[in-house]
Amino acid sequence: MSPTEQDHYAETAFRADAIPRQAPPSEKSTWKKLGSNLDVARLPWGHYIGVNPTLYEYDNEWFEDYQYMKEDYLGYAMINDARWSKFVDEDISLLYRFLRFWFVVISHGFSFIGGGGYFVFALAVITSVVGVIAQFFSDTPEYPPLILTFPLGVAAFCGAATILRRLYEKYSIRFYKSNKNWTDDIAFCRRTGMVKSFRGEFPFYEFDAFIEMRADMKGNQFHSLKVRHRYPQHSKDERNGLPLDYNFPADGNIAQLYAMWDMLGRYMDVSQPLPDIPRLEPFRHLDPATKAFDEAGKRGRPATYWRDLYAKASEQELKQLREEHRQIVDAAPWGSRPDLMAHSVPGYGDSYTAEPEDVNAYGRFPNKADRFVERTEAKDSSPQNKPDNH
Template sequence: MFEKNSIRFYKSNQNWSDDVAFCRRSGLVKSFQGNFPFYEFDAFIEMAADMKGNQRHTLKVRHRYPQFSKDKHSGLPLEFTFPTDTGSIAERYAMWDMLGRYMDVSQPLPDIPRLEPFRHLDPTTKAFDEAGKRGRPATYWRDLYANASEKELKQWREEHRKLVDAAPWGSRPDLMAQSVPGYGDSYTAEPEDVNAYSRFPNKSDRFVERADAKDASPQNKRDGH
């Protein structure tokens, strides 16, 4: 029922639009300003502060060449804002990681609840699951949510947040720097704990050099989102 109703929702929802979409199959990002390759977009984290000095961080994905995609009326560059749970900066890194993996057809779909009903519709993911590489039942997330209590779900969410915060985001390779001349010349290192961006630098914060893309192992890529 979960799978059937989820697919029915996406097919019949009259408010759903194909005019704005991240298309895994074609590799294009569709917008009202036109369609552009996903690899032409850069991610950044925007920080805003309220009157009391409290910080709010938002993941944004912006087209690198605004002269071809800016809005004709406002003149603003084409960009998308991705909401995430209130939490650490690392969660914004994880969201960008998930979007990149979603658009990479050489990898299976990210193993998250929202995409589970559609795994069999994606050729790469279907082959991955049929080969037994997923290591989970086809209805893993559906059954987990059906059988877990709210207390258990809350505990698992907290454990997952800790895993996301502990992931070595700052030392991951910058793949964009390998293809865009001069892109990586401005800096080569990030804080070992990317959440340090939300506070003033202090002596306890350590910086780590970025790894080369060729040295990165696909096995180091994180499951989930």
């Protein structure tokens, strides 16, 4: 590590080639209990592919944030060179929260954008028609103005909600100092290698990544990436006994979740440059490892590559780039990679299950064409340190 990096990163900073020996999970926290019954895979540590999830590679919202915040972007971004925040600390009143909640409910629930307004308007029309038809069977038929004007009133209300939603989408960023004040206290911290939480600070290498599956009432499956603390006896919530974990969303299939874990690992690993994504581009020169990487010409892109791309590209061009990147994520060799953590945690490798070469097979019914294989053994490149206090 260079002198500059030594001054910038703490001694606890995470490096994939220097993962210390750790204690096994406690007897009360077996691997089966550590992951829920709906976990379908535990993802390997290290051996980065270097492919980012499409949601972060081609982000729809970042450029709008950047254009409005400008120099303030460095202080209010969710992700920067120091930490990846996981909690918004809003310094606002309860009245503001209450009014904002109902504003969003009305503007999004009754707007013609997204279909909610059309549904409400259709109900109003049906109600009016039923009311008119019912008068034909009445001895004293009446056609009060309410029956005839009810759909028009609903249409006006939904139209107003649509205007409010447009204004919200265009100007909500103006309230970022209150609404998007990402805290440093609940975050994955690159400089220190620690994960800060409401339950204390824990080293990043004490967390494991799981693909978690959920199903709705219709049987549709949804998958998400859960990054969960391996030693819940030190971090569980005393109120409900749940272990400490974080959800990292990714748009699309299971390969995107693998890419999300790969990117998080590279973000925390100070032996790696910051992931080359739009939201981190303004911070690349502030991180020593990334700055050295870029100055050596290894990035192969201009310093403002993402900013220039979003300023010039049309939405159609960005859509095409997103589709092409999804294919890159799918084609990456995610399955059956070695796991560096197997040499650092006793019994870690014993909990493996067969993994498909095409990791997207986790998200579909068994197919004879799917090939499941065992993970190859990782080479032990970590120092032979004693187990830590956990």
